Amino acid sequence: xxxxxxxxxxxxxxxxxxxxxxxxxxxxxxxxxxxxxxxxxxxxxxxxxxxxxxxxxxxxxxxxxxxxxxxxxxxxxxxxxxxxxxxxxxxxxxxxxxxxxxxxxxxxxxxxxxxxxxxxxxxxxxxxxxxxxxxxxxxxxxxxxxxxxxxxxxxxxxxxxxxxxxxxxxxxxxxxxxxxxxxxxxxxxxxxxxxxxxxxxxxxxxxxxxxxxxxxxxxxxxxxxxxxxxxxxxxxxxxxxxxxxxxxxxxxxxxxxxxxxxxxxxxxxxxxxxxxxxxxxxxxxxxxxxxxxxxxxxxxxxxxxxxxxxxxxxxxxxxxxxxxxxxxxxx
Amino acid sequence: xxxxxxxxxxxxxxxxxxxxxxxxxxxxxxxxxxxxxxxxxxxxxxxxxxxxxxxxxxxxxxxxxxxxxxxxxxxxxxxxxxxxxxxxxxxxxxxxxxxxxxxxxxxxxxxxxxxxxxxxxxxxxxxxxxxxxxxxxxxxxxxxxxxxxxxxxxxxxxxxxxxxxxxxxxxxxxxxxxxxxxxxxxxxxxxxxxxxxxxxxxxxxxxxxxxxxxxxxxxxxxxxxxxxxxxxxxxxxxxxxxxxxxxxxxxxxxxxxxxxxxxxxxxxxxxxxxxxxxxxxxxxxxxxxxxxxxxxxxxxxxxxxxxxxxxxxxxxxxxxxxxxxxxxxxxxxxxxxxxxxxxxxxxxxxxxxxxxxxxxxxxxxxxxxxxxxxxxxxxxxxxxxxxxxxxxxxxxxxxxxxxxxxxxxxxxxxxxxxxxxxxxxxxxxxxxxxxxxxxxxxxxx
Numbered sequence: 001x002x003x004x005x006x007x008x009x010x011x012x013x014x015x016x017x018x019x020x021x022x023x024x025x026x027x028x029x030x031x032x033x034x035x036x037x038x039x040x041x042x043x044x045x046x047x048x049x050x051x052x053x054x055x056x057x058x059x060x061x062x063x064x065x066x067x068x069x070x071x072x073x074x075x076x077x078x079x080x081x082x083x084x085x086x087x088x089x090x091x092x093x094x095x096x097x098x099x100x101x102x103x104x105x106x107x108x109x110x111x112x113x114x115x116x117x118x119x120x121x122x123x124x125x126x127x128x129x130x131x132x133x134x135x136x137x138x139x140x141x142x143x144x145x146x147x148x149x150x151x152x153x154x155x156x157x158x159x160x161x162x163x164x165x166x167x168x169x170x171x172x173x174x175x176x177x178x179x180x181x182x183x184x185x186x187x188x189x190x191x192x193x194x195x196x197x198x199x200x201x202x203x204x205x206x207x208x209x210x211x212x213x214x215x216x217x218x219x220x221x222x223x224x225x226x227x228x229x230x231x232x233x234x235x236x237x238x239x240x241x242x243x244x245x246x247x248x249x250x251x252x253x254x255x256x257x258x259x260x261x262x263x264x265x266x267x268x269x270x271x272x273x274x275x276x277x278x279x280x281x282x283x284x285x286x287x288x289x290x291x292x293x294x295x296x297x298x299x300x301x302x303x304x305x306x307x308x309x310x311x312x313x314x315x316x317x318x319x320x321x322x323x324x325x326x327x328x329x330x331x
Numbered sequence: 332x333x334x335x336x337x338x339x340x341x342x343x344x345x346x347x348x349x350x351x352x353x354x355x356x357x358x359x360x361x362x363x364x365x366x367x368x369x370x371x372x373x374x375x376x377x378x379x380x381x382x383x384x385x386x387x388x389x390x391x392x393x394x395x396x397x398x399x400x401x402x403x404x405x406x407x408x409x410x411x412x413x414x415x416x417x418x419x420x421x422x423x424x425x426x427x428x429x430x431x432x433x434x435x436x437x438x439x440x441x442x443x444x445x446x447x448x449x450x451x452x453x454x455x456x457x458x459x460x461x462x463x464x465x466x467x468x469x470x471x472x473x474x475x476x477x478x479x480x481x482x483x484x485x486x487x488x489x490x491x492x493x494x495x496x497x498x499x500x501x502x503x504x505x506x507x508x509x510x511x512x513x514x515x516x517x518x519x520x521x522x523x524x525x526x527x528x529x530x531x532x533x534x535x536x537x538x539x540x541x542x543x544x545x546x547x548x549x550x551x552x553x554x555x556x557x558x559x560x561x562x563x564x565x566x567x568x569x570x571x572x573x574x575x576x577x578x579x580x581x582x583x584x585x586x587x588x589x590x591x592x593x594x595x596x597x598x599x600x601x602x603x604x605x606x607x608x609x610x611x612x613x614x615x616x617x618x619x620x621x622x623x624x625x626x627x628x629x630x631x632x633x634x635x636x637x638x639x640x641x642x643x644x645x646x647x648x649x650x651x652x653x654x655x656x657x658x659x660x661x662x663x664x665x666x667x668x669x670x671x672x673x674x675x676x677x678x679x680x681x682x683x684x685x686x687x688x689x690x691x692x693x694x695x696x697x698x699x700x701x702x703x704x705x706x707x708x709x710x711x712x713x714x715x716x717x718x719x720x721x722x723x724x725x726x727x728x729x730x731x732x733x734x735x736x737x738x739x740x741x742x743x744x745x746x747x748x749x750x751x752x753x754x755x756x757x758x759x760x761x762x763x764x765x766x767x768x769x770x771x772x773x774x775x776x
Contacts, residue, residue: 145467148476151550155480158543162487165536166521169494169529173522189521193487200479203462211467262384272389 030054030116032064032108039123040098046122048094050086050108058090063111066094068104078107098124149208156201163193257324260317269305274329280305287325294322339757345601346496346751347503353746354598364739371732374725375450383453385725392708392720397451399701400730403583404444404737405478405555406576406696410584411437411485412548416541424763425612427755428604432595433588434489435744440587441482443737450729470557481551488540490519494533496749498523512747552577559707565642566707569635575627579696582620586692589613593686595745604751607682614674614685617692621671628663642710645717649709655702662702666695 033051040046048066052059063085067078084092105119167190177186185191261267261274269280276282286294295318301307378385388395411434418426449455465472498520505513523529556576559567569575589610596605635643650659670688673679711717722730 148467148473152476152480155484155543155547158539159483159487162491162536162539162543165532165539166491166494169523169532169536170521172526172528172532174524174526175522177517177522185518186522188518193490197483197487200483204476204479207462207465207472208467210463211465267384272384 030059030110030113032110032116032118034108034118034120036120036122038121039125041125045095045097048082048096048106048108050084050092050094052086052090052092052110052116058086058088060086060088060090062086062113064092064094065109065111066096067107067109069107081106098122145208145211149205152201152204152208156197156204159197160194160201163190163197166190166193253320253323254327255324257320257322257327261321261324264308264313264317264321266321274325282329283325284329287322287329291319291322294318338760342604342751342756343499343503343753345599345604346749346753347500349599349746349750350500350504350748351507356598357742357746360742361739364735364742367731367735368739369732371729371735374728374732378450378725378729379455385723387720387722387726390720391718392705394451394704394708395720396701396722396726396730397447399697399704400733401444401447401451402555402576402700402704403697404440404447404733405552406580406583406700407587408437408440408444408481408485408584409548409552409577409580410440410588411435411489412544413581413584414588416488416545416548419537419541420545424759425608427752427759428601429588429592429609430755431493431748431750431752432592432745433584434485434492435741435748436584436587436591437485438482438489439737439740439744441478441485442740443733445478445482446736447733450733470554470561473554474558477547477551477554481547484540484544484547488537488544491533491537491540492752492755493749494520494523495525495754496752498525499753500749549577552580559703563712564707565640565710566646566703569631571627571631575631578620578623578627579699582617582624583693583696585613585616585620586689586696589617589685589689590693591741593682595750599745599750601751604756610682610685611680614680614688617685617688618671618674621667621692625667628667645710646706649706649717650702655706658698658702662695662699665691666699 031053033053035049035051036046050064052062052064063083065080066082067080069076069078081096082094084094086092105121107117107119110116167187170186170190173186175186266274266280270276270283271280274283274287286297289297295315298308298313298318299310383389386395386397411430414426414433415430415437418430449458452458461472461475465475467473497516501513501516501520504516523533553573553576556572560569560572592605592609592613596602632647636647649655670692673684673688705720709717709720
């Protein structure tokens with residue numbers, strides 16, 4: 001008995017749910033009113049409120065889709081970012097997380113009204129170098145950096161207490177030693193131990209204390225720590241010697257080509273000596289080709305290879321790389 | 332039985348002997364280790380000049396021999412902490428002749444571990460950036476915090492119980508060795524004259540550090556495991572890793588102490604103090620930890636194998652059947668099962684037997700770290716063929732340099748610093764001597 005009643009109720013709910021969409025689909029002149037801040041911090045959620053109305057009357061139960069135009073290796077498409085169903089007041093709230101950098105237009109469409117479409121602009125600010133923001137896990141009060149600091153403070157203070165005991169031990173001596181001489185003085189050992197312990201301890205505390213202010217930790221409006229993309233190379237460009245350094249390579253075109261081959265990252269896909277690896281193919285045949293077609297291939301980027309234009313890799317360097325490959329892979 | 336004074340005098344002479352005169356083959360030993368260090372330094376020069384491309388870590392396997400060596404040295408460093416602090420905490424009397432050796436191993440192994448972190452870096456010039464931009468959310472920074480703290484704590488923990496023995500060196504070696512060396516002993520002995528108040532202070536300091544160094548050591552080994560466990564890798568994806576590493580560290584620490592103990596016993600003629608009893612007891616400890624390791628292995632592979640989530644099949648296949656099967660089964664048989672059998676069977680429970688078992692454990696535990704590191708990184712995360720890794724001559728050379736450095740530093744410490752904890756041995760001897768005399772005293776019962 002109860003299952004029959006349940007089924008009847010379900011059926012009625014189903015009819016109720018699809019009725020409004022059925023009823024309104026025939027009508028035109030549906031409009032959308034979008035409310036949003038229009039700007040979003042990279043990695044944050046953007047909330048888009050849409051009010052769908054038909055000549056002023058709210059449209060309930062219709063699906064609103066938020067899409068973004070995107071292209072991937074020449075294929076253009078609309079990527080769905082979020083979708084929501086309007087409530088009785090015709091309002092749907094869509095949220096999406098801004099993961100990509102470019103600012104651009106977002107498009108709102110209604111499932112049942114293909115002609116109703118509206119776009120709006122969102123400007124994305126990356127506040128420095130934010131690339132990706134991870135959700136924070138479960139937050140347990142006290143189980144965070146404060147605990148880390150408490151442990152570091154507790155352990156190191158205990159060590160300082162031990163050093164203090166050594167100092168008291170030294171002062172209680174009967175041995176004839178001067179007190180304050182740095183080497184051989186009575187307090188030399190406690191001083192050295194105390195200075196080393198305190199010094200290291202302070203460094204560790206400074207590292208921890210500086211943490212929120214280094215570029216590695218930005219705090220968002222909702223208080224979460226962020227994980228930005230750090231460009232350490234801006235601080236320490238590689239100036240040393242090594243295989244990727246062309247100056248160290250000297251005049252030999254093959255050696256200089258090897259440096260360029262590694263320095264420009266060809267090695268990352270094509271492996272050492274152009275022998276081919278998981279992603280990039282064997283460069284043996286490319287090396288045997290003449291320089292012109294080699295340059296053309298690199299500029300154009302066959303298959304999924306990125307295109308290296310003149311501004312990135314000049315012809316002269318490409319010639320060096322070609323001569324290197326000719327020597328190794330082509331041989 | 333010897334009178335107490337005679338016994339003590341003989342003990343002091345034995346402890347002082349290495350500082351007076353190097354054992355016969357010390358020069359040869361130093362020469363060999365220096366050649367190893369030199370060869371390792373040359374290989375490191377090649378690596379700094381050419382980059383990490385000269386190692387086997389060129390493709391997706393970015394951790395290899397160096398990180399295995401780092402984990403192994405961290406594990407060996409558990410020797411001093413466990414054997415010295417734990418045995419001191421439970422007041423195991425038989426510990427006194429061997430604790431100094433164990434404590435020296437700890438300090439030297441920690442220095443070596445830190446060195447291998449730097450060796451593993453393609454850009455060692457970036458080390459200061461860790462302090463500048465280190466992130467407290469990162470297990471790497473936890474590791475730095477733990478390592479620095481552990482180094483400081485174990486240095487203090489080695490130094491404190493050595494003070495009375497350094498005073499012995501200061502008093503007895505004056506005039507026999509160059510003055511500057513006596514000066515160093517004088518400074519290190521920091522005015523120790525054995526006053527009751529000094530004894531009290533030292534006792535308190537040692538107890539404090541003993542209580543501190545055990546949790547710090549456990550933290551260190553746990554955090555080392557978290558470098559792996561907090562990463563999204565199939566082979567490392569287990570909450571067991573922390574305690575697994577701690578147990579493995581104690582296991583390999585004990586084995587290393589036995590090996591060093593046997594060499595030092597021969598070289599410095601400590602047969603009277605380091606007896607077959609010590610080897611037997613360490614053998615028992617070895618067997619206990621071996622069974623704990625077997626238990627952890629079964630627990631780990633059974634739980635993950637029962638569910639067999641994605642990637643596990645690959646992981647199990649390479650470990651049990653294919654590329655790493657030889658290493659894995661050597662570890663299980665040679666490192667876990669055979670040592671237990673050696674210790675359990677009375678006929679092999681000799682000094683030679685326990686030392687053999689310890690050598691096998693040392694090798695097997697290094698092999699274990701190697702396949703943990705490499706197989707973990709080898710399981711593909713993307714649909715590509717798995718990467719392969721073989722250490723190059725540069726990596727083997729730097730490893731040999733590291734081992735040479737470990738051996739030479741340890742030998743120098745043992746040569747110039749009190750090898751035996753004389754004052755603790757005397758205290759213990761007095762206690763047992765008193766007990767024997769009380770027992771033989773008429774009317775004692």
